[in-house]
Amino acid sequence: MPELPEVEVTRQRIAPLLVGRRIRALRTTRPSYFFITPPGRLRRALAGRTVKELGRRGKYLVAQLDEGSRLVVHLGMTGQLFASTAVSERLLSASGRAVLEPEAQVRFRPDAHTHLRFCFEDGGAEVYLRDARKFGKVMLVPAGESHPRLERLGADALEASGESLYRATRRRTAAIKAVLLDQSVIAGVGNIYADEALFLAGVRPGRRARRVTRRECGRLVDAIRRVMRRSIETGGSSISDYIAPDGSDGRYQRERRVYARDGEACVACGGRVRKRVVAQRGTHYCPTCQR
DNA sequence: ATTCCAACCTGATAGC
């Protein structure tokens, strides 16, 4: 699932295909849960526009358009943003045979889940946004305006401070993991990196947030930054559907210490990694190393 | 103010 590192890698790699190229037409699927801004309006607004800059806030991609408005995209759980030239076995498993060109085993062809398709004036490679479950979202934010979804976001996970996490947790009886997943506190943390950071910081995910010390909050924020920087370096985690814009897999899943390793040996103590539900999410931790 | 949970969606997989 795309969290901050996957969104950041996507941003870095799709930017060269998006920025500075005049959009001839945007093709979309029918109106659905995926579209916050209706697709017809999106198509009209994007035709003839150029993306000036592609930014990121938490898990959101923000494309700054030449006339001042912003196209905002969230990849949800299964969102994939990639080039029409992308080549990936994963596009096969993610979407079945139907989307593949018969002669090219791994070449993708837009299907019913391909909600956005950017075609450019230069006639070069197109850019696709595909999302089978439609948990992703797309919206157009007019020039000078904002949107509650963006307004609500806390400090970006790469820049958050331990002190701000400490302050945010003082009155909260919910599990510390629930607070880490709360995008209004720290933006960009999802299930994988929450579990990984809690392990590195030695904090049990189910511990009540107000019981986490100032020092542990510092360790948690450091751990979040550390795992995310490393993940960005290695191209993100391809655990379920994530692929980079060129179709390649990330490699961070090879380095994960607890996520989806339940029953396996803890990398630190050799004990068994356990899985249970915390904050309504599948949660992986080592009962020995995390207190 | 905070916490909990349902709803949104569909591919993968466990169970029968």
Next chain:
DNA sequence: TGCTATCAGGTTGGAA
């Protein structure tokens, strides 16, 4: 083998 039930998870919004 083939079908059905269940699960996964990010975010919102309403109820407790």
